[in-house]
Amino acid sequence: MRVLVCGGAGYIGSNMTAMLAKAGHEPIVLDNLSKGHRAAVRNARFILGDFGDYDFTVDVLRKYGIAAVMHFAAYIEVGESVSQPLRYYDNNVSRTRTLLAAMETVGVRKFVFSSTAAVYGMPDRIPITEDTPKMPINPYGETKWSVERMCHFQSETDKLRYAALRYFNACGAGFDATLGEDHHPESHLIPLIIQAAMGKRDNIRIFGIDYSTPDGTCVRDYIHVEDLCAAHLLALDKLDNVAEAVYNLGNGTGYSVRQVIDTVRRVCGKDFKVVEEDRRPGDPPVLTADATKAQNELGWKPRYPDLETIVQTAWAFHAAHPNGYGD
Numbered sequence: 001m002r003v004l005v006c007g008g009a010g011y012i013g014s015n016m017t018a019m020l021a022k023a024g025h026e027p028i029v030l031d032n033l034s035k036g037h038r039a040a041v042r043n044a045r046f047i048l049g050d051f052g053d054y055d056f057t058v059d060v061l062r063k064y065g066i067a068a069v070m071h072f073a074a075y076i077e078v079g080e081s082v083s084q085p086l087r088y089y090d091n092n093v094s095r096t097r098t099l100l101a102a103m104e105t106v107g108v109r110k111f112v113f114s115s116t117a118a119v120y121g122m123p124d125r126i127p128i129t130e131d132t133p134k135m136p137i138n139p140y141g142e143t144k145w146s147v148e149r150m151c152h153f154q155s156e157t158d159k160l161r162y163a164a165l166r167y168f169n170a171c172g173a174g175f176d177a178t179l180g181e182d183h184h185p186e187s188h189l190i191p192l193i194i195q196a197a198m199g200k201r202d203n204i205r206i207f208g209i210d211y212s213t214p215d216g217t218c219v220r221d222y223i224h225v226e227d228l229c230a231a232h233l234l235a236l237d238k239l240d241n242v243a244e245a246v247y248n249l250g251n252g253t254g255y256s257v258r259q260v261i262d263t264v265r266r267v268c269g270k271d272f273k274v275v276e277e278d279r280r281p282g283d284p285p286v287l288t289a290d291a292t293k294a295q296n297e298l299g300w301k302p303r304y305p306d307l308e309t310i311v312q313t314a315w316a317f318h319a320a321h322p323n324g325y326g327d
């Protein structure tokens with residue numbers, strides 16, 4: 001199937017592009033390189049441009065005979081979404097609306113959307129099931145939830161068949177350590193710890209050590225990027241049978257910030273300074289997924305649930321790309 005991968009030069013999108021090609025699909029990457037890296041796209045056609053440009057996107061969908069769209073081109077910084085909400089509504093909601101309008105015009109019906117556990121906000125019950133109330137606590141989570149609602153209503157008109165995949169903490173590197181995380185600025189825990197281990201930053205800060213968790217630090221559900229991508233392939237197939245498919249994607253196992261730090265230390269064989277700081281506003285103590293629905297309905301089973309393996313793949317990418325993609 002010819003699949004347009006919006007944001008295919010980014011972290012998860014580039015892994016998805018590689019996996020689509022390996023699975024016999026024909027991925028075509030559309031990316032404006034505002035965040036992504038040209039070097040992360042190999043063995044796929046690359047189109048420089050903006051999915052929020054209606055005429056351009058209609059042309060692309062038509063010209064390449066696109067059968068499905070996967071959308072990874074969102075802004076993802078929670079803190080930035082609080083200080084610049086309009087920017088997030090523009091990119092994550094308005095432009096996605098334009099993309100869906102272009103799809104409607106051309107008659108492309110299949111859409112796989114990267115959503116997030118942030119749609120749940122600070123849930124009362126852990127692990128989180130898909131029917132947990134959606135109460136985002138920041139503009140980032142709210143914009144993702146808005147798109148889910150938009151897709152829902154559009155699917156009811158019969159013009160769209162969509163999957164919304166709610167990622168927990170995406171991590172690790174895929175495809176022989178060639179495609180990994182290179183965000184600017186970096187805010188995610190595992191790459192930050194690895195940068196500390198590489199001596200690229202002075203220390204790693206722990207945001208809060210007084211949570212009601214076994215070691216006092218926050219617990220998150222770290223899910224390997226290739227496991228996420230594998231779920232997208234299954235979800236794409238699922239859209240042959242259903243018009244709406246919403247799944248949590250996580251391992252169901254939580255690791256604390258301290259456990260992640262210890263694992264990076266062990267895997268990298270390097271020591272670094274750890275600084276204990278106050279809590280970061282908006283961090284729930286524990287976020288873990290109940291992904292039973294994806295397992296039962298998609299037959300999805302994460303292959304790399306073990307934190308040690310996740311960190312090994314991330315470390316291998318950073319060791320091979322000490323300056324990221326170098327752009």
Ligand code: UFG
Nearest residue numbers: 076116117118168187188189192205206207218257280283
């Ligand atoms: N953390 C630190 N020090 C750091 C960075 C992070 O202690 O320098 C902690 C955070 O406080 C949190 C954990 O490490 O407890 C993980 O933090 P990340 O920033 O890596 O990830 P989050 O859990 O905050 O966010 C992730 C995604 C978001 C998404 C959210 C959904 O990055 O895009 O999950 O819940 F919205």
